[in-house]
Amino acid sequence: GAVVSQHPSWVICKSGTSVKIECRSLDFQATTMFWYRQFPKQSLMLMATSNEGSKATYEQGVEKDKFLINHASLTLSTLTVTSAHPEDSSFYICSAGQGSEKLFFGSGTQLSVL
Amino acid sequence: GENVEQHPSTLSVQEGDSAVIKCTYSDSASNYFPWYKQELGKRPQLIIDIRSNVGEKKDQRIAVTLNKTAKHFSLHITETQPEDSAVYFCAASFAAGNKLTFGGGTRVLVKP
Numbered sequence: 001g002a003v004v005s006q007h008p009s010w011v012i013c014k015s016g017t018s019v020k021i022e023c024r025s026l027d028f029q030a031t032t033m034f035w036y037r038q039f040p041k042q043s044l045m046l047m048a049t050s051n052e053g054s055k056a057t058y059e060q061g062v063e064k065d066k067f068l069i070n071h072a073s074l075t076l077s078t079l080t081v082t083s084a085h086p087e088d089s090s091f092y093i094c095s096a097g098q099g100s101e102k103l104f105f106g107s108g109t110q111l112s113v114l
Numbered sequence: 115g116e117n118v119e120q121h122p123s124t125l126s127v128q129e130g131d132s133a134v135i136k137c138t139y140s141d142s143a144s145n146y147f148p149w150y151k152q153e154l155g156k157r158p159q160l161i162i163d164i165r166s167n168v169g170e171k172k173d174q175r176i177a178v179t180l181n182k183t184a185k186h187f188s189l190h191i192t193e194t195q196p197e198d199s200a201v202y203f204c205a206a207s208f209a210a211g212n213k214l215t216f217g218g219g220t221r222v223l224v225k226p
Contacts, residue, residue, distance in 0.1 A: 034213055043203060043216045044158070093157060102148065103214060105157040
């Protein structure tokens with residue numbers, strides 16, 4: 001299947017700092033990528049849809065100024081958690097698909113904000 | 115928007131027995147239903163999917179059934195093995211490749 005790479009796999013930061021997470025489609029072009037967050041023992045909650053060359057579409061309740069998404073190329077989307085706080089600590093995971101085909105997930109990023 | 119309910123939240127089975135997980139969805143426009151397996155700290159892995167024009171699909175020990183009229187679909191794992199222990203998520207979307215709405219997950223434990 002298609003390969004989606006996500007970096008970093010884990011990050012620890014101080015409260016108030018910003019953290020950037022990268023999601024890359026390695027062997028295909030992805031005009032659309034999705035960002036999810038997952039709290040321990042819970043399901044995946046869609047945060048936003050990242051569209052190449054245009055603004056991201058955020059789900060209800062997700063602060064777009066806090067979770068900045070940039071999809072500058074057909075193979076890269078980034079999620080920046082700005083002014084991170086302990087409540088932002090979570091597992092963040094991206095996904096991408098090849099047009100109408102299946103969605104594949106990145107390896108996820110465990111964010112811990114101290 | 116779409117809402118996906120998944121049951122049970124936990125499932126413990128003896129090795130060799132079958133496991134069944136059920137999901138219901140709310141949006142009749144949804145027509146793509148994948149199932150993912152997630153091990154602790156790892157990415158969800160697609161194990162099987164079904165489209166609304168199909169009622170059943172099977173891949174070795176895994177099968178999925180879909181009742182579009184009742185808006186529910188199920189995952190069946192036969193001859194369970196310890197390595198089947200994981201969290202399983204059902205999901206629904208308007209079309210393959212579109213955003214997925216996930217169920218709450220089922221933690222499956224296969225006891226040797």
